[in-house]
Amino acid sequence: MELTGYTERGKYRVASPGVRVVRVRAENPGPFTLEGTNTYVVSAAGGTWVVDPGPALPQHLDAVASVVGADGASWCGVLLTHDHADHADGLPGLLERAGPAPVHAARGGVDVRLGDGDVLGPFSVVATPGHASDHLAFVAGAELFSGDAVLGRGSVLLSPGPNSLRGYLGALERLRALPLECIHPGHGPLIPDAHAKLGEYLAHRLAREQRLVAALVAGHRTAEALLDAAWSEVPLVLRPAAAATLAAHLDKLDAEGRLPADVDPRVAHVRGPEGPA
Ligand SMILES: [Zn+2]
Numbered sequence: 001m002e003l004t005g006y007t008e009r010g011k012y013r014v015a016s017p018g019v020r021v022v023r024v025r026a027e028n029p030g031p032f033t034l035e036g037t038n039t040y041v042v043s044a045a046g047g048t049w050v051v052d053p054g055p056a057l058p059q060h061l062d063a064v065a066s067v068v069g070a071d072g073a074s075w076c077g078v079l080l081t082h083d084h085a086d087h088a089d090g091l092p093g094l095l096e097r098a099g100p101a102p103v104h105a106a107r108g109g110v111d112v113r114l115g116d117g118d119v120l121g122p123f124s125v126v127a128t129p130g131h132a133s134d135h136l137a138f139v140a141g142a143e144l145f146s147g148d149a150v151l152g153r154g155s156v157l158l159s160p161g162p163n164s165l166r167g168y169l170g171a172l173e174r175l176r177a178l179p180l181e182c183i184h185p186g187h188g189p190l191i192p193d194a195h196a197k198l199g200e201y202l203a204h205r206l207a208r209e210q211r212l213v214a215a216l217v218a219g220h221r222t223a224e225a226l227l228d229a230a231w232s233e234v235p236l237v238l239r240p241a242a243a244a245t246l247a248a249h250l251d252k253l254d255a256e257g258r259l260p261a262d263v264d265p266r267v268a269h270v271r272g273p274e275g276p277a
Helices: 056-067 091-098 164-177 194-215 223-230 235-257
Strands: 011-015 020-025 039-042 047-052 074-077 102-105 123-127 135-139 145-147 182-186
Touching: 020 056, 039 056, 039 182, 047 056, 056 091, 074 091, 102 182, 164 194, 164 235, 182 194, 182 235, 194 223, 194 235, 223 235
Parallel strands: 047 074, 074 102, 145 182
Antiparallel strands: 011 020, 020 039, 039 047, 123 135, 135 145
């Protein structure tokens, strides 16, 4: 199995037979987007697909469209991992540049609604709730396109909800059972060892839950006190994201009947049902 990584312009030939991936990174760096959103142009079986158009930045969309049109393969359409702005806002601009093509996502006004287990061209669809309730990951050969379910660096922001974290952990387990080689994340660098990263993510969430349970046992009850105790190393800029993730952890403990009776599971629900992009 040959893994050569991306070249300077994001070109990357993967080991899965017949699958070619080009990464185009948007110029929208930030605390949530790391170096910027990764858009992937995937060519397989004579067709070209885009996973996540990215933000509505003209230069970025020009670059993506030029890759789509580069090898003369038929333009098959767009897949959205989820509908947050940094992944989906560039959709109209991309279709303007690359030409009309069907759009596939879990929700919204798209051409084809996707769900867990669907197969589309070279991709199979795995529902990966957690970061967003509509979140999907796409598997092509031994390549996983993980959106914001797994990032190239650091951990992901989870949204509150009764099945958010439990659904997320279940999805990570299911992905770990697949014969994956590498992960192409929505943000950050290529992940060359899919199984190691998925194992690391599962262990990280479990460790976080153990710290939260210890903080609850110690008597902490407010969101601030729980964050101080169980998310103490998180920088201030990511504190709101940590609060949303805390809410998801509390929802899981509540659903499992593991929350002390005097804890309000909504104590950390400071934002809407979906976290920031
Ligand atoms: Zn994102």
